[in-house]
Amino acid sequence: MKPNHRWSVVAMLWLVCFLNYADRQVIFVDFPLLRREFALNNTRLGVLSASFMVMYALTGPIAGWVTDRASRRRLIVGALVLWSLITALTSLANNYWQLLAGIALAGLGEAFYFPAAMSLLSDYHAAATRSRAMALHQSGVYVGSIAGGWLAGLLGQQLGWRFGFRIFGAAGVVLGAFLVMVLREPARGLADARVVLDHKAQDLRTSLRELAHNPIARRLVWVFVGANFVAMVFIVWLPTYLFTRFHMTLSLAGLNGTAYLQLASIVGVVAGGVLADASARRRILQSEPSGSGRMRVQGLGLLCGAPFLFLSGWAMSLTVVLAAMVGFGLCKGVYEASLWASLYDVVPVERRGASVGLMNSLGWLGAATAQLVVGIASERFSLGLCLSATATIYVAIGVVMLKGSRAKALPSTLGNA
Numbered sequence: 001m002k003p004n005h006r007w008s009v010v011a012m013l014w015l016v017c018f019l020n021y022a023d024r025q026v027i028f029v030d031f032p033l034l035r036r037e038f039a040l041n042n043t044r045l046g047v048l049s050a051s052f053m054v055m056y057a058l059t060g061p062i063a064g065w066v067t068d069r070a071s072r073r074r075l076i077v078g079a080l081v082l083w084s085l086i087t088a089l090t091s092l093a094n095n096y097w098q099l100l101a102g103i104a105l106a107g108l109g110e111a112f113y114f115p116a117a118m119s120l121l122s123d124y125h126a127a128a129t130r131s132r133a134m135a136l137h138q139s140g141v142y143v144g145s146i147a148g149g150w151l152a153g154l155l156g157q158q159l160g161w162r163f164g165f166r167i168f169g170a171a172g173v174v175l176g177a178f179l180v181m182v183l184r185e186p187a188r189g190l191a192d193a194r195v196v197l198d199h200k201a202q203d204l205r206t207s208l209r210e211l212a213h214n215p216i217a218r219r220l221v222w223v224f225v226g227a228n229f230v231a232m233v234f235i236v237w238l239p240t241y242l243f244t245r246f247h248m249t250l251s252l253a254g255l256n257g258t259a260y261l262q263l264a265s266i267v268g269v270v271a272g273g274v275l276a277d278a279s280a281r282r283r284i285l286q287s288e289p290s291g292s293g294r295m296r297v298q299g300l301g302l303l304c305g306a307p308f309l310f311l312s313g314w315a316m317s318l319t320v321v322l323a324a325m326v327g328f329g330l331c332k333g334v335y336e337a338s339l340w341a342s343l344y345d346v347v348p349v350e351r352r353g354a355s356v357g358l359m360n361s362l363g364w365l366g367a368a369t370a371q372l373v374v375g376i377a378s379e380r381f382s383l384g385l386c387l388s389a390t391a392t393i394y395v396a397i398g399v400v401m402l403k404g405s406r407a408k409a410l411p412s413t414l415g416n417a
Helices: 003-029 031-038 042-067 072-090 096-110 113-122 127-159 161-182 204-212 215-245 250-285 290-314 318-336 339-344 349-380 383-389 391-405
Strands: none
Touching: 003 031, 003 042, 003 072, 003 096, 003 113, 003 127, 003 161, 003 215, 003 250, 031 042, 031 096, 031 161, 031 215, 031 250, 042 072, 042 096, 042 113, 042 215, 042 349, 072 096, 072 113, 072 161, 113 127, 113 339, 113 349, 127 161, 127 215, 127 250, 127 318, 127 339, 204 215, 204 349, 215 250, 215 290, 215 318, 215 339, 215 349, 215 383, 215 391, 250 290, 250 318, 250 339, 290 318, 290 339, 290 383, 290 391, 339 349, 349 383, 383 391
16 A cells, blocks of 8 residues: 555545534534524524534444445545535525524434544554544544634624535535545455454444443543533534623634634644554553553543633633633644544454444534533523533543553454554
8 A cells, every 4th residue: 555645545534524524613603693593592502503413423323333334435425415415405594493404414414424434544544653644634623613613704794604504515515526536445454454354244233232342442432422522512612602701703703712722633633643653652562552552642631631621711811711722722632633543442443433433423412412501501600610610521531541541451453553
């Protein structure tokens, strides 16, 4: 396999990931406009964003199971075109229920992307480069969130919320047509030459039961639930917090509510990928599972992020709030650099799709819960207090991750390839 081709696949999937998150941010940044047009309160806005996440979560296990059996290339392109068309059509909504249906259906389309994309990348990159490849792909999440937040705010302020939905929807269809021509499907297990694949077919229930009985995979999943809960609180509500607390314009709230956090996350995810791969290589040389090194880096990232979360909601100065977002973003990126690489260290190659599907599913149920909890709680308490309270979650899951990295029976399914 040519090294340049391996990294060109990362670049292609980065573009899809970019649109995946830009489309989501369009929804969240336009909350003030949707509130005004459809006469919504924070609780109904929370339901709106949660509808996407619940549909995403419910579809996740099925998407992962299909990924282990179908062409990942076709799933990636099909999912991209499907959610892009739904995003564009959502711009035609004339009432709250039509808007709710469109946003929920977009979650169905997007659920198929990450299991297929991570499985595809893992067959182009072995353990020595896997965290870096997936970390670079993950940076598309942050850049897409910034671009979606800024452009949606700008377009919404000048032309109304519907125009942003149409622009990003059309871009996804065009990218899908390009990928049909250039993206290729690798053989499963290609990067893990010493792994013998088990080709015995399993139904969805059996695959999920097998993953549920893997103690380290289970730990990684529950940490992701907590981390995604926290991340989505800020991605969804920070622009609204800046808009109401510091009286920003919609475009500035969209930009500031995403740019500081996500730009810092780009630096954090690249650094985290390098550190995690280096730590994994050291464990391999010491005849230890590579996953223990990745998990240790992730756990430290979570613990270091907690003080910044606490500061974000208490600070009276906009400068301090944005500085806290930079610190949080750096630490968040370090954790997210090895989200899937750590999971792939402890699950069989032929179950990679199902493992990502399950982890994504439960993680986004946590995210949906976050929107409902914050939407309701912010009606009684301040939104700033809700933001600060998330620090306790980061402390708890950071400790869980560090304890998991020291587990004596940490499995390794990659043959330390």
